[in-house]
Amino acid sequence: MGVALGGVRGSGLADHPAGDRLIGPRFRDVGGILLAADLDSLSRDEIDTTQQHNLSATLTAARQSTDVWKRFPGLETVATVGDLQTLPLLSPSDLAAGCPPHSADLLFDPRTSGLVLRSSGTASRPKTVYHSWDFTERVGLLGVRGVRAALETPPTRVANCLFAGDLNGAFLFVHDITRCLPALVFPMGENTSPAEAAAIIEAHGIDTLVASPAYGTELLTSGRDGHPLPVRNFLFIGESMGPERSRLVRLAAPDVAVQSLAYSTSETGPLGYQCPHQTGAVHHLHEDANVVEVVDDAGRPVPSGTPGELVVTPLTTSGMALFRYRLGDRGRLLAGPCGCGSAARSVVLLGRMPNSMTIDTVTFSSDHLMSALRTLGVAKPSDCQFQVLWEGHRYRVRLLLSPAAPNGITTDMIRTALRDFHEVHEVIASPRCVAFEVQRAVTGQFARTRRGKVPVLYQHGVSS
Numbered sequence: 001m002g003v004a005l006g007g008v009r010g011s012g013l014a015d016h017p018a019g020d021r022l023i024g025p026r027f028r029d030v031g032g033i034l035l036a037a038d039l040d041s042l043s044r045d046e047i048d049t050t051q052q053h054n055l056s057a058t059l060t061a062a063r064q065s066t067d068v069w070k071r072f073p074g075l076e077t078v079a080t081v082g083d084l085q086t087l088p089l090l091s092p093s094d095l096a097a098g099c100p101p102h103s104a105d106l107l108f109d110p111r112t113s114g115l116v117l118r119s120s121g122t123a124s125r126p127k128t129v130y131h132s133w134d135f136t137e138r139v140g141l142l143g144v145r146g147v148r149a150a151l152e153t154p155p156t157r158v159a160n161c162l163f164a165g166d167l168n169g170a171f172l173f174v175h176d177i178t179r180c181l182p183a184l185v186f187p188m189g190e191n192t193s194p195a196e197a198a199a200i201i202e203a204h205g206i207d208t209l210v211a212s213p214a215y216g217t218e219l220l221t222s223g224r225d226g227h228p229l230p231v232r233n234f235l236f237i238g239e240s241m242g243p244e245r246s247r248l249v250r251l252a253a254p255d256v257a258v259q260s261l262a263y264s265t266s267e268t269g270p271l272g273y274q275c276p277h278q279t280g281a282v283h284h285l286h287e288d289a290n291v292v293e294v295v296d297d298a299g300r301p302v303p304s305g306t307p308g309e310l311v312v313t314p315l316t317t318s319g320m321a322l323f324r325y326r327l328g329d330r331g332r333l334l335a336g337p338c339g340c341g342s343a344a345r346s347v348v349l350l351g352r353m354p355n356s357m358t359i360d361t362v363t364f365s366s367d368h369l370m371s372a373l374r375t376l377g378v379a380k381p382s383d384c385q386f387q388v389l390w391e392g393h394r395y396r397v398r399l400l401l402s403p404a405a406p407n408g409i410t411t412d413m414i415r416t417a418l419r420d421f422h423e424v425h426e427v428i429a430s431p432r433c434v435a436f437e438v439q440r441a442v443t444g445q446f447a448r449t450r451r452g453k454v455p456v457l458y459q460h461g462v463s464s
């Protein structure tokens, strides 16, 4: 990615009336998109002006691409950020249908060089995104800007414990951030065992750990032969920490600053970052680089402060064109300024839109399961995992409950509670289900996906 941290490489502002206000060392120009070196130093007016400038650059690039212009009818009437609301939403399945290798509809230029990523997710069809090198440079700039904003003590030695390979960008993202900070990087990946990682961290005095919440919690709570590690910062990414893991880390490593590395997706790059005043799922938005909206089920914007689905338009002139892309995350914009004084808006992430699982012909969602479990006092998705374990054409179902779930819940109680929730009940009552049982397990024993996420609904050895 090799993010250039020099001055502005070219103004790209010739035909923008407010352009002269934006030129200077405070901005970097990446393919005509202006990114603030420090978004928190901009006034609200400057943020809006930059965002509008970058939307105009995006629209100009879309107009020059026959494929993109055809794919998004209605773009001809869009000029301002507010006009984006007239466009239909782009769903993950729309993206899957319009992406390479079978389609070039969403590509600004099919001959672009760059970085190819595949999005994780529950959709049956993969979403492959062809990011340009300019886009990848933008991703790195936003990432390093986010880490600088999040940590009071900048990292000097970074353990990169994220998943590498499999067309996943997280590992490269951290690698590039570390290079730009600059800091010393230890590219461990997620396959290094926590015990081995702890030994390397101790031996080299590594001060910053970047890992999934599940891996980082396991590492920080087990330490090194019972002593705490020298880690000062834990940056997590991929999913939220959740109250139980946060509690365990606070208990084992009370002096470690725990912050989100970024709110980011493979398709869009970084969308949010944390300042030291923000914890948990609260993030500032990279508003110069994206337009984020919160919408209702019909795709209409909700009043500020109301929860809804997050939709994003990444501002870019190359790579993939995504207008009003549905992120599948729920969120709410926060009213009022943040304690850090930044004029950048903040969002609180409220979890994924309900995800679903299909067993034979029966489909049910995580929300459906949670409604059933709530009747027994299990309120948080992070306190349970519904596992379907295939054995040939039959399967076993195991419901794991964390220690934070109420005591005394038996398999029979769950079976009874599920009777009112037909689809989930059908899965455990099917003749193909050879066993159903409830087990207690600490969060570290919950199954993780290859990319380190802990899903509520989990299948192993999917049937043929």
Ligand SMILES: [Zn+2]
Pocket: 275, 276, 277, 278, 284, 338, 339, 340, 341, 342
């Ligand atoms: Zn802040």
